[in-house]
Amino acid sequence: MTDPAAFDRDVRITIAECIRERGAVPSLAEVASRVAAPAADVADSFGRLAAARVMILRSGTTELLSFNPFAAGPTDFRVRSGGREWTALCAWDAFGVAAALRDDGVVLGHCADTCGVPLEVRLAGDAVGALDGVVMQFGLPARDWWKDIVFT
């Protein structure tokens, strides 16, 4: 690998291809196989891409937690879009899944207050359908989002 920036671009594009083709965020091993590079090089690339806030790694690992807005495993937010079911780390990302797929979507979550009532949000074109009164809330100001992005 002579050009880390070019390699990181290949890695990013490969992750996006996996998401489009398989409907899933890939493992490091899958990305390494697809780009025909040593896992150590891909791990370094993952680290650079995470540092550049392109994606989030699982704490203490070199595996993806989220190629935002697409989460790599079960979360509190599920999204039906593009003929598949996805997960997302937060409500904004859940909406972002349908946005990135450029499709309509249905977000399944719950009220984060103590009631925990299930909430369904339908995203269709420019329209949004949900129970009257449902809102999204940002707890932290924008400049603090990436200080602890998993919490955010």
Next chain:
Amino acid sequence: MLLFRSEEHARSWRDARGFVGARTLSLETGWRLARAWYARKLEPDWRRHTVEEAEALFADLGLAGDFWRLR
């Protein structure tokens, strides 16, 4: 970024946790924000928004004030 049954539930959550500066958004604005932010994420030529672009994007959606500043 979480979902709440109502403004009242959002207020209860932020009061219980001391997030006095939290902001609620309508789902319509959240959807517009998500489309503006993520529409190109899977594209080969995607790149992160610059700080200036992100602040302009917020402003276009009416998200103004200190809460939405990035610097």
